[in-house]
Amino acid sequence: MKTLLNVLWLLLCGLWMAIGYVVAGILCCLLIVTIPFGIASFRMANYALWPFGRTVIRDPRAGAASTVGNVIWLIFAGIWLAIGHLTTGVALCLTVIGIPLGVASFKMIPIALLPLGAQIVSADSPQAG
Template sequence: MSILGNILWFVCGGLLSGLSWLAAGCLWCITIIGIPIGLQCFKFAGLAFFPFGREVVYGGGTVSLIANIIWLIVSGIPMAVGNAAIGVVCCITIIGIPFGRQFFKIAKLALLPFGAVVR
């Protein structure tokens, strides 16, 4: 079932979403200071291409906590709100509920990306 979900997701917007995250990651990695943010964009890109059947495991230490606080203030909240809003819209219909759940997964990762591992 996850293969079918990933194919539908990829065709219906996952390709565009993943490519935009890859482009953002490449732009962030131009500077040395932006490399950690660029790496998080690459993490989002991997999940944006094929989210079904993948799990996000949260962990990390003090450095991850500090980086997550900075990330949350700079760009985490708008990303999470946007993905959560799209998830709510998808959940209006029964057919859209699996897609909405994937948007909620991405929204949670948008809040705390540092220290999280996508498996």
């Protein structure tokens, strides 16, 4: 079932979301200071392509630099990405078939808000539990 949902997601909205995250990642990598944001954007692009069967966990070892970076990200990009995922999720939930896809869009909001210090892992991995 995960594979079917991932294929539907990829065709309906995942590819476009991933392209957007990759473009943002390339733009962030133009300056040395914003390379960590670019790397986080590439991770989110990977997650946006194939979200079912994976989950986001917080790294307890993430330090103060991660927190400061997340505050900067939240102000300049996180709020807008979260609003985008929220509106996409609501639009997808308007149809019965789109409800699981809408839930996946809602599931991406936490990493869109605070990407630094987060890891995307398989939902079956011991880390996810």
